[in-house]
Amino acid sequence: MSIGVANFTQHGLTGEEAIHHADLALFAAKKQGRDRTIIYTEELSDNNKE
Numbered sequence: 001m002s003i004g005v006a007n008f009t010q011h012g013l014t015g016e017e018a019i020h021h022a023d024l025a026l027f028a029a030k031k032q033g034r035d036r037t038i039i040y041t042e043e044l045s046d047n048n049k050e
Contacts, residue, residue, distance in 0.1 A: 001034075001035060002026060002029035002030045002034065002035070002036050002037075002038075003026065003029060003036070003037040003038070004022045004023060004024065004025030004026025004027070004028070004029055004037075004038055004040065005022060005025055005037065005038070005039045005040065006018050006019075006021035006022040006025060006039075006040040007039075007040075021040040021044070021045070022040060024040060024044040024045060024048055025038040025039060025040040025044060026038070028044055028047075
């Protein structure tokens with residue numbers, strides 16, 4: 001099971017942004033392999049722009 005985590009008060013000003021950031025963390029967890037938990041960091045947004 002892969003899990004992406006974003007803290008609403010730290011990682012998004014709106015619910016939509018927090019969900020987007022959690023999705024980015026989830027995609028990063030899946031990319032790294034099975035059984036991963038990733039907590040959103042700004043680096044994930046930077047990598048998504050490339």
